Amino acid sequence: METFASQSALAVFNARVFRELERKSAELEVASQHKSDFLASMSHELRTPLNAVIGFSEVLLARMFGDLNERQEEYLRDILNSGMHLLELLNEILDLSKVEAGRMELELSVFSVRGTNEQAIALVRERAAMHSISVTLQMDPSLDVIESDELRFKQVMLNLLSNAVKFTPNGGQVAVRAARTDHRLTVTVSDNGIGIPPEDRERIFESFQQGQRGPSREEGTGLGLTLCRRIVNLMGGTMSLQTEVGVGSTFGFTVPLPGATVSFAPDIDHNLDPVIVVIDDDRASLELMSAYLADHGVHVVRARDGKEGLDAVRRLQPVATVLDILLPGVDGWEVLEKLQADPKTQALPVIVASIVDEKSRGLAAGAADYLVKPVGRDELLSALRRLHVLPIASIGRSA
Amino acid sequence: MVARVLVVEDNPLSLKLIRDVLAYQGFDVLTATSGEEGVVAALSNSPDLVLMDLQLPGMDGHEALLRIRADPRRGGIPIVAVTAFAMKEDIERAAAAGFDGYIAKPIDVHALPDQVVGFLSGRPAG
Numbered sequence: 001m002e003t004f005a006s007q008s009a010l011a012v013f014n015a016r017v018f019r020e021l022e023r024k025s026a027e028l029e030v031a032s033q034h035k036s037d038f039l040a041s042m043s044h045e046l047r048t049p050l051n052a053v054i055g056f057s058e059v060l061l062a063r064m065f066g067d068l069n070e071r072q073e074e075y076l077r078d079i080l081n082s083g084m085h086l087l088e089l090l091n092e093i094l095d096l097s098k099v100e101a102g103r104m105e106l107e108l109s110v111f112s113v114r115g116t117n118e119q120a121i122a123l124v125r126e127r128a129a130m131h132s133i134s135v136t137l138q139m140d141p142s143l144d145v146i147e148s149d150e151l152r153f154k155q156v157m158l159n160l161l162s163n164a165v166k167f168t169p170n171g172g173q174v175a176v177r178a179a180r181t182d183h184r185l186t187v188t189v190s191d192n193g194i195g196i197p198p199e200d201r202e203r204i205f206e207s208f209q210q211g212q213r214g215p216s217r218e219e220g221t222g223l224g225l226t227l228c229r230r231i232v233n234l235m236g237g238t239m240s241l242q243t244e245v246g247v248g249s250t251f252g253f254t255v256p257l258p259g260a261t262v263s264f265a266p267d268i269d270h271n272l273d274p275v276i277v278v279i280d281d282d283r284a285s286l287e288l289m290s291a292y293l294a295d296h297g298v299h300v301v302r303a304r305d306g307k308e309g310l311d312a313v314r315r316l317q318p319v320a321t322v323l324d325i326l327l328p329g330v331d332g333w334e335v336l337e338k339l340q341a342d343p344k345t346q347a348l349p350v351i352v353a354s355i356v357d358e359k360s361r362g363l364a365a366g367a368a369d370y371l372v373k374p375v376g377r378d379e380l381l382s383a384l385r386r387l388h389v390l391p392i393a394s395i396g397r398s399a
Numbered sequence: 400m401v402a403r404v405l406v407v408e409d410n411p412l413s414l415k416l417i418r419d420v421l422a423y424q425g426f427d428v429l430t431a432t433s434g435e436e437g438v439v440a441a442l443s444n445s446p447d448l449v450l451m452d453l454q455l456p457g458m459d460g461h462e463a464l465l466r467i468r469a470d471p472r473r474g475g476i477p478i479v480a481v482t483a484f485a486m487k488e489d490i491e492r493a494a495a496a497g498f499d500g501y502i503a504k505p506i507d508v509h510a511l512p513d514q515v516v517g518f519l520s521g522r523p524a525g
Contacts, residue, residue: 047483051505052412058508059416064423087505284500291491374521377495 036101043094050090053083092223099230106149106234109286109302110312113146113178113185114139120157121176124165131170135161140179145308146257147301152231157187159224160251164191167249180257188240188252195245205229205239228253274389275299275316279309279335280324280353285373289322289353292377296390306330310338313345320389322380323367325354332356333365340366349387353380402519403427405446407437407463408481409455417450417481417506424512434458438466442473448519449478450502453493461496468497479518481506 057080060068068076098104114137121135128135157176164174168191178187196204205225229239237255276298278289283304290300301316303309306327313321321339325332332354339345349368353375362370369383384390404426408414411432418428429444431437434455441449441463449467453460460480468474480493483504493501502514 044483047505048410048413052416055416055420055506055508056412059420059423062508064420287490288494291494294491374499 033101036097036103039093039097043090043097046090047087050083050087054080054087057083089223092227095227096223096230099227099234104231104234106152108147109150109304110145110147110308111150111153111304112308113143113187115304116150116154117157117176117178117187120154120161123158124161127162128165128174131165131168131172133165133168133170133172133174135165135174136176138175138177143178143180143185145303145311146185148235148255148257150304152235156228156231156253157189159228160189160253163224163251164189164193164249167191168193183257184237184254185257186252186254188250190248190250192248195247195249196241196243197245201241201243225251274319275301276320276322276384276389277301277303277309277312277316277318278322279303279306279312279327279332280322281305281327282324285324289375289380292380296381298390306332306335309335313339313348314342317345318348320368320384320387321348321350323350323352323354325352325356325358325362336362336365336367349389351380351383351387401425401427402448402515403429403444403446404515405429405431405437405440405444405449407431407434407440407449407455407460408452409433410452413452413504413506416508417511420506420508420511421515424515426512426515434460434463434466437463441467441476441478442470445473446476448515449476450481450515451478451498453480453482453489461492464496464498477518477521 057076059065061073061076061080095104117137117139121137125135161174161176168174172192175190176187177190178185180186225239232239232253232255235255237253240252240254241249242252243249274297276293278286278293278300280286280289280302281304286302286304290302293300298319301312301318303312307330309321309323309327310330312318323332323335327335330338332352336350336352339348339350346366350366351369351371352362352367353371353373355373357372359370359372368387371379371383381390404421406414406417406421406428408417408430409432414430414432418430421428429440429446431440435458437449437451437455438458440446451460451463455463458466464478467476467478477499478497480498480501481504482489482493482501490501500518502511
């Protein structure tokens with residue numbers, strides 16, 4: 001009897017604790033949502049005056065309204081750099097709050113790992129040169145294009161690179177290496193800086209912790225590595241750090257490569273929607289075409305140049321390809337020719353969408369249709385319907 | 400002939416920045432600080448291009464676009480969205496609404512003149 005009484009008392013107690021926990025976690029969720037909303041709107045409110053600070057500094061520095069003396073130019077650069085620094089901080093706060101609220105989404109496209117790494121390196125080249133730091137890139141030759149979020153990928157690279165340059169002494173070396181192992185891509189950024197003592201190795205990935213890495217030449221935002229880790233996690237990967245005090249540090253990340261071994265197969269892994277590849281070097285055009293195709297039950301894969309485009313078409317066997325003509329390197333005509341010459345891609349319909357008005361040449365070269373830019377939404381959709389690529393609106397997906 | 404650009408923007412500093420940079424480059428710049436004013440200016444002052452902020456108090460950029468487009472004679476002028484959050488959904492929404500392109504804020508004062516020239520020559524966004 002006594003046992004029963006104590007057991008039921010325990011059960012009542014447990015139930016109460018459980019209810020309490022449930023209530024608390026619901027409250028926490030609401031609070032965290034409020035925090036994210038607050039940060040998002042604050043960032044926006046702060047950005048507007050900041051844009052004025054940056055914009056007018058640039059106008060004056062461009063000497064649009066008269067010459068500057070040395071002191072004026074120096075102060076204006078200080079204003080501009082401080083403004084840029086604040087803007088970077090704001091963007092990172094906004095990104096972090098987005099990740100934490102589960103609202104950051106990856107935008108997948110097919111891009112070249114080398115190209116993206118080179119672009120990121122170009123952005124730190126000037127600062128590295130100021131301190132006589134060499135920056136090198138070593139790529140696994142088998143590594144070509146991958147499908148991932150290009151902007152986020154570049155954001156992570158840029159963060160790791162600017163940290164490396166920032167914490168490497170004058171005359172030092174920064175080395176970027178990218179390698180593929182099975183279905184994974186590993187990128188590392190090594191420096192021969194002062195290294196990170198063991199007690200700081202976990203801490204530097206937390207917000208606003210910069211570690212005691214000696215006198216830094218410039219303050220960072222203290223959010224970069226936190227954000228990198230969150231983005232890499234979102235990509236399904238992990239970050240790594242190898243470091244020794246006095247020798248240097250190697251920061252890296254490993255992400256899975258979806259479809260890395262899919263060379264020619266109908267079972268595309270992301271979903272069952274038919275794939276349309278859009279090849280265009282202009283980011284805005286890519287956005288526009290993707291926007292046109294949104295909500296039409298197709299999966300849009302974007303490629304930024306002819307080489308990427310060819311690879312994507314060969315690999316994904318899309319139901320249609322939208323092809324720009326004026327592309328860097330391999331241009332649209334060449335892409336068309338190569339696709340026509342290959343029995344595996346010969347039958348795949350290509351719609352040219354270009355500012356170049358040479359319809360008869362395009363059709364003769366094997367294009368299924370030819371649209372002259374600017375291409376409107378209806379124009380693109382009806383071209384795709386003529387090819388029976390798009391299901392008639394609202395009837396649903398036939399795939 | 401000097402191209403006439405109408406800038407619709409409620410924030411006085413943003414407006415001044417865009418106006419001064421474009422004026423410096425030799426454009427004929429008209430300004431409006433609300434959607435209502437923007438519609439009137441777009442239809443009565445025959446600009447060659449409209450730069451329209453999306454977040455305007457009262458009548459917002461999307462509504463102003465619809466009002467301008469509703470005019471059979473002058474409604475066809477190129478209208479470019481200027482937006483602080485150049486995120487995918489904003490771009491998609493602007494494209495779907497009938498904007499001819501978009502310019503992301505913060506305004507890049509070095510790139511702005513070329514962007515405007517691009518839109519004036521009828522090239523797609525970019």
